[in-house]
Amino acid sequence: MAITSANQLELLQTAEAVAREKMIDPGLVVEAMEESLARAAKSRYGAEMDIRVSIDRKTGKATFTRVRTVIDEAEEEMENYQAQLTVEQAKQYLDDPKPGDTIVDEVPPVDMGRIAAQSAKQVILQKVREAERDRQFEEFQDRAGTIINGVVKREEYGNVIVDIGRGEGVLRRNEKIGRESYRPGDRIRCFIKDVRRETRGPQIFLSRTAPEFMAELFKMEVPEIYDGIIEIKAVARDPGSRAKIAVISYENSIDPVGACVGMRGSRVQAVVNELQGEKIDIIPWNEDAPTFLVNALQPAEVSKVVLDEDAGKIEVVVPEEQLSLAIGRRGQNVRLASQLTNLDIDIMTEEEESRRRQAEFEVRTKLFMDTLDLDEFFAQLLVSEGFTNLEEVAFVEVDELLVIDGVDADTAGELQARARDYIDAQNKKAEENARSLGAEDSLFAFEGLTPQMVEALAEDGVKTLEDFATCADWELAGGWTTVDGERVKDDGLLEKFDVGLEEAQAMVMTARIQLGWVDPADLESDEAEEDGETAEEAEA
Numbered sequence: 001m002a003i004t005s006a007n008q009l010e011l012l013q014t015a016e017a018v019a020r021e022k023m024i025d026p027g028l029v030v031e032a033m034e035e036s037l038a039r040a041a042k043s044r045y046g047a048e049m050d051i052r053v054s055i056d057r058k059t060g061k062a063t064f065t066r067v068r069t070v071i072d073e074a075e076e077e078m079e080n081y082q083a084q085l086t087v088e089q090a091k092q093y094l095d096d097p098k099p100g101d102t103i104v105d106e107v108p109p110v111d112m113g114r115i116a117a118q119s120a121k122q123v124i125l126q127k128v129r130e131a132e133r134d135r136q137f138e139e140f141q142d143r144a145g146t147i148i149n150g151v152v153k154r155e156e157y158g159n160v161i162v163d164i165g166r167g168e169g170v171l172r173r174n175e176k177i178g179r180e181s182y183r184p185g186d187r188i189r190c191f192i193k194d195v196r197r198e199t200r201g202p203q204i205f206l207s208r209t210a211p212e213f214m215a216e217l218f219k220m221e222v223p224e225i226y227d228g229i230i231e232i233k234a235v236a237r238d239p240g241s242r243a244k245i246a247v248i249s250y251e252n253s254i255d256p257v258g259a260c261v262g263m264r265g266s267r268v269q270a271v272v273n274e275l276q277g278e279k280i281d282i283i284p285w286n287e288d289a290p291t292f293l294v295n296a297l298q299p300a301e302v303s304k305v306v307l308d309e310d311a312g313k314i315e316v317v318v319p320e321e322q323l324s325l326a327i328g329r330r331g332q333n334v335r336l337a338s339q340l341t342n343l344d345i346d347i348m349t350e351e352e353e354s355r356r357r358q359a360e361f362e363v364r365t366k367l368f369m370d371t372l373d374l375d376e377f378f379a380q381l382l383v384s385e386g387f388t389n390l391e392e393v394a395f396v397e398v399d400e401l402l403v404i405d406g407v408d409a410d411t412a413g414e415l416q417a418r419a420r421d422y423i424d425a426q427n428k429k430a431e432e433n434a435r436s437l438g439a440e441d442s443l444f445a446f447e448g449l450t451p452q453m454v455e456a457l458a459e460d461g462v463k464t465l466e467d468f469a470t471c472a473d474w475e476l477a478g479g480w481t482t483v484d485g486e487r488v489k490d491d492g493l494l495e496k497f498d499v500g501l502e503e504a505q506a507m508v509m510t511a512r513i514q515l516g517w518v519d520p521a522d523l524e525s526d527e528a529e530e531d532g533e534t535a536e537e538a539e540a
Contacts, residue, residue: 029128030055037062045107050083064107072099136167137202141195147216148206149189152182162188162206169204177208177276178240189274191216208275211235214243217274221267222260224249230256233285236339240276244296244336246285257282281336289341290314296337300326303350313344317353344480364388372418381405394419430455438463446514448507453494460493469511476504 016026037053041064045051050067068083070090090097150162150169158173160182171190182188190206191213207213215232224230230249237243249256260282261268268280286292290305293314304317318326326347327334338345348356361383368379371390381404387393393401394416401412430451431444437458442465444454462468477499478492494504512518 027057030057032126032128034062037064041107048083051107062109064109066105066107068103068105070094070097070099070101070103133201137195137197140164140167140192140202140204144192144195145212146192147189147213147220148192149187150206152184152186152188154184155182160188162190164204167202167204169206171206171208175205175207175209177278180208180240180276209237209239211237211243214245214271214275214280217271218245218260218267221262221270224254224256224259229254230259234340234342236336237278238332238336240278242279242281242332242336243275244281244283244340246283246292246296246340248285257284283340289343293337293341293343293345296340297326297333300333302326304353307343313346314341315346315348315353317348317350320349320351323347323349368393371422372415378406381407390419390423394423427451434458440464443468446507446511448503448510450497453497453499456493456496462493465511465515469508469515469517471508473501473505473508476508477501 034053034055038051041051042049052065052067054063068085070087071084072087085103087097090103093103094101148164150164153161153163160171162169162171190208191210192204193207193210194205196203214237215235218232219225225232229251230247232245232247234246247256247260272278272280281298283295286295290307293305294302300318300322302316302318306315334345334347364383365376365379368374368382369376385404398412401407401415434451434455439454439458440463443449446465457468462471474490476492476494478495479490481488481490513520
């Protein structure tokens with residue numbers, strides 16, 4: 001096949017036809033044609049030649065050119081005589097040649113044989129496929145996080161292949177609701193969970209179990225959510241069985257729960273039908289975590305809530321007859337409430353809480369009896385007034401001790417003297433033990449560390465200020481990590497001394513500054529940048 005005036009326009013017509021069919025840019029098809037013609041020309045003139053082809057976008061005329069590059073080397077050191085020229089050789093073409101200049105000569109068009117034409121066709125098809133895949137990826141990447149309607153094409157090993165218009169999506173077995181099954185030709189509505197660029201083309205992963213799928217369904221059914229008047233703050237699902245969704249209204253005149261339920265339940269029922277009868281609890285969201293949790297545990301009634309923010313844990317006390325309702329069948333209700341609030345929930349009955357409080361009362365009473373040489377009645381008075389440890393007794397204002405029945409100024413002074421004597425003795429013992437373990441003076445001199453803290457650090461191998469400065473805040477204060485979907489407690493070296501994460505972070509940073517590892521000026525500039533970013537976000 002020769003590129004002559006008879007088929008020049010045919011090239012452009014072919015490019016436009018292919019581009020329309022595949023819905024890609026015609027320019028990409030023309031570029032593929034240029035590359036295929038250049039490859040065919042190289043097979044005719046020689047593979048080492050740098051042959052390039054340019055097709056005029058208006059006339060369809062194909063121009064074949066040979067390109068040679070000027071290099072700064074002697075003739076005997078040239079790597080490719082067909083595509084390179086020395087500066088001396090280039091002088092016959094250019095007045096003042098320099099390395100890097102190019103010399104372009106037009107060469108006659110080639111006659112493409114059957115093999116060359118077939119090769120050119122393969123190049124064009126490959127380029128077109130790549131362009132089509134890029135178009136599909138960009139299109140569906142922009143639609144990730146939205147709902148799409150499709151038609152079931154087939155099922156492979158439990159995974160459903162869905163025709164979604166200009167591509168195919170995969171609904172994996174674990175992303176289907178319950179035991180739902182589909183036949184070819186069934187219409188299906190899914191959530192585009194992820195779009196990945198892979199060698200075999202863009203892979204579009206769909207889901208019907210994702211919490212976001214339910215949120216998007218409510219957005220479609222409830223105009224107030226779409227308009228931003230009502231916001232979905234959290235969703236927790238047990239797909240096909242039960243779900244909880246937390247909503248908040250930004251207009252006092254609109255009830256978020258009522259708007260989501262709709263007239264006679266019409267709005268929520270439309271979502272329930274799409275989710276194969278999944279029961280949905282719509283809950284008003286609240287910034288106060290305990291209040292929000294009480295709402296999330298509905299329909300169970302809660303007597304008392306105790307929140308431990310550092311541990312991300314919350315204790316809930318319910319009446320005996322409400323325990324099974326709060327936990328739910330197979331723990332479903334409390335599990336969904338935990339997912340919704342992002343807190344670990346420990347549910348106990350009023351009787352269990354009473355026994356635990358009694359046990360704590362007895363432990364603290366015994367502590368004061370043993371350390372302050374008090375009788376049981378007097379120790380119980382201290383505990384009843386809210387004293388939990390010796391430090392509180394030793395260093396509290398005297399007036400707070402005088403409010404206890406039977407305690408006068410002399411008695412209060414004696415109590416504080418005994419508490420301080422005991423603490424001093426414990427500090428001395430802890431310091432001796434820490435020094436025997438190798439703890440250095442730099443730790444004892446560091447502000448914020450007590451002898452007992454230094455002892456605990458030394459027992460774990462932290463014996464110098466340098467060792468302390470290399471510790472992470474969670475190593476000192478403890479924390480929680482998620483392993484296999486369950487939160488696991490990490491014990492901190494100073495956790496028993498009530499050192500929190502922020503305090504631990506401040507102590508470690510202070511140690512690094514004292515050692516010269518960190519410049520305080522750098523910290524101030526970082527804080528200024530963060531404040532600036534926060535202000536910009538607030539303005540946005």
